Amino acid sequence: MGTVLQRDAERTRRALLDAAATALRTLGPSVSLDVVALQAGVSKGGLLHHFRSKDELFAGLAGEWMARFDAAVQTHLDPADAEPGRLCRAHIRAAFDDTVTGDDQLWSDPAVLAALLAVPEVLRRARESGVRWRSELSADGLHPDRVLLISRVLDGMWMTELLEGRADLDERHRTRDILLGLTRDTGPMIAAE
Amino acid sequence: MGTVLQRDAERTRRALLDAAATALRTLGPSVSLDVVALQAGVSKGGLLHHFRSKDELFAGLAGEWMARFDAAVQTHLDPADAEPGRLCRAHIRAAFDDTVTGDDQLWSDPAVLAALLAVPEVLRRARESGVRWRSELSADGLHPDRVLLISRVLDGMWMTELLEGRADLDERHRTRDILLGLTRDTGPMIAAE
DNA sequence: ATTAACATACCGTCCAGACGGTTGACGTAC
DNA sequence: GTACGTCAACCGTCTGGACGGTATGTTAAT
Numbered sequence: 001m002g003t004v005l006q007r008d009a010e011r012t013r014r015a016l017l018d019a020a021a022t023a024l025r026t027l028g029p030s031v032s033l034d035v036v037a038l039q040a041g042v043s044k045g046g047l048l049h050h051f052r053s054k055d056e057l058f059a060g061l062a063g064e065w066m067a068r069f070d071a072a073v074q075t076h077l078d079p080a081d082a083e084p085g086r087l088c089r090a091h092i093r094a095a096f097d098d099t100v101t102g103d104d105q106l107w108s109d110p111a112v113l114a115a116l117l118a119v120p121e122v123l124r125r126a127r128e129s130g131v132r133w134r135s136e137l138s139a140d141g142l143h144p145d146r147v148l149l150i151s152r153v154l155d156g157m158w159m160t161e162l163l164e165g166r167a168d169l170d171e172r173h174r175t176r177d178i179l180l181g182l183t184r185d186t187g188p189m190i191a192a193e
Numbered sequence: 194m195g196t197v198l199q200r201d202a203e204r205t206r207r208a209l210l211d212a213a214a215t216a217l218r219t220l221g222p223s224v225s226l227d228v229v230a231l232q233a234g235v236s237k238g239g240l241l242h243h244f245r246s247k248d249e250l251f252a253g254l255a256g257e258w259m260a261r262f263d264a265a266v267q268t269h270l271d272p273a274d275a276e277p278g279r280l281c282r283a284h285i286r287a288a289f290d291d292t293v294t295g296d297d298q299l300w301s302d303p304a305v306l307a308a309l310l311a312v313p314e315v316l317r318r319a320r321e322s323g324v325r326w327r328s329e330l331s332a333d334g335l336h337p338d339r340v341l342l343i344s345r346v347l348d349g350m351w352m353t354e355l356l357e358g359r360a361d362l363d364e365r366h367r368t369r370d371i372l373l374g375l376t377r378d379t380g381p382m383i384a385a386e
Numbered sequence: 387a388t389t390a391a392c393a394t395a396c397c398g399t400c401c402a403g404a405c406g407g408t409t410g411a412c413g414t415a416c
Numbered sequence: 417g418t419a420c421g422t423c424a425a426c427c428g429t430c431t432g433g434a435c436g437g438t439a440t441g442t443t444a445a446t
Contacts, residue, residue, distance in 0.1 A: 008425095009424080009425065009426095012425085012426085026313075027313075028312055028313055029221060029222050029223060029311050030223055032400075032402085033401075033402065033403085034400090034402095042426075042427090043426070043428070044403090044427090044428085045405090045427050045429090046425075046426045046427065048402090048403070048404090049425065049426060050425090050426095052403090053402080114307060114310045114316070115311045117307045118221050118307050118308045118311035119221050120219070120220070123307070127357065127358070129356075130357045131357060134357060145371060148364070148367065148368060149342075149346065149368075151349070151353070152345070152353060152368065153342065153345040153346055154349070155348075155349035155350075155352035155353050156344070156345035156346055156347070156349030156350075156352065157345065157348075157349075158352055159348035159349065160345060160348050162310060162316070163319055163320055163348070164323045164324060164327060165320070171341065174341065175341060175342075175345065178341075178342060201391095202391065202392095205392085225434075225435060226435075226436065226437090227435075227436095235392080235393090236392070236393050237393090237394095237436090237437090238392065238393050238394070238395095239391075239392050239393070241438090242390085242391065243391090245437095246436080246437080247435095247436065247437090
């Protein structure tokens with residue numbers, strides 16, 4: 001049968017990351033390793049076996065966060081869509097996906113993101129991904145001004161959710177539809193021209 | 194002559210807040226009171242005289258930040274502008290003001306903002322201001338969709354600067370002009386209709 | 387003299403990380 | 417198939433230092 005890891009290391013690693021995210025959301029970046037370990041049902045020694053330092057734990061969190069982000073975008077890529085702006089549309093649909101639930105919901109909590117970005121080392125890593133996403137979106141075939149606007153709005157969603165909580169469904173749908181319209185050349189033009 | 198405060202309490206208070214912001218940017222929210230006090234040229238006892246606890250210091254930081262934000266918007270309010278969207282335009286011009294310098298620049302550093310928002314208590318206060326700004330902008334006489342889009346983009350600027358650094362001048366100007374155009378009913382329409 | 391504005395010394399707690407152990411899975415040899 | 421070596425996965429404890437906050441002095445303005 002499938003290789004069952006000895007004592008399921010991967011499982012505990014996941015549990016540790018989930019616990020860290022949970023604790024981060026409620027306690028901010030000042031969480032202690034003890035709390036995370038306890039929450040994950042592991043001793044502190046066990047935690048330090050998987051992440052040799054607190055920074056490494058945070059780095060792992062950042063990696064997990066970005067991996068989930070990439071995966072979410074990938075999920076929302078429409079195979080039937082071959083027109084310019086398809087990647088933008090995937091980003092938009094991923095950002096406004098309201099069907100996420102369970103553990104995944106934790107990782108889309110803006111408070112977790114804020115706590116993560118407050119850690120200088122994490123911020124450094126996030127910047128690298130930031131420029132990658134930027135270049136990918138730029139190569140999506142849309143007018144630069146449209147990409148510019150869409151990117152800023154998507155970024156803004158995080159900040160807005162952090163400051164005002166998640167908006168009601170109607171507003172979210174309006175925002176999403178405006179953005180999706182911006183990805184269609186037939187949609188209302190916004191760039192000066 | 195003008196009331197010179199005894200031993201210039203106001204001055205040291207400012208110095209403490211500036212030092213806290215500086216330390217916050219480089220060290221994240223785990224900054225210690227000792228570091229802040231040292232940086233401000235004050236003993237820890239002196240710090241605790243002005244801010245009786247660490248939370249109070251953070252609360253003071255948040256208050257200062259929001260006060261500076263309000264002041265910046267106020268500065269960019271055009272008295273000669275009486276048309277709908279004047280408050281939105283002030284927000285936009287404030288967000289894209291590149292002439293800020295010196296101490297003020299520190300307070301417009303997104304890393305400071307991120308570190309602040311990671312503190313749960315600060316986040317709570319920020320939320321109150323968030324809904325206030327929102328209602329003010331809604332009463333600015335513009336189409337709701339336009340306000341929606343503009344607000345999101347302005348919020349997004351913080352996140353973008355945090356993740357990618359400040360964009361070059363050309364891009365900033367383009368973004369600003371797009372937004373300013375959105376505040377004019379004669380500008381290109383974006384709302385479905 | 388009184389009070390605000392600091393400084394100094396100190397205490398109790400918390401916490402990151404080190405360290406030495408223990409347990410269980412897996413291969414290997416017989 | 418069983419005894420054994422080995423290595424990753426994990427546990428529990430300890431410690432040195434950092435850190436928030438208190439308690440108490442000291443100085444300057446009014």
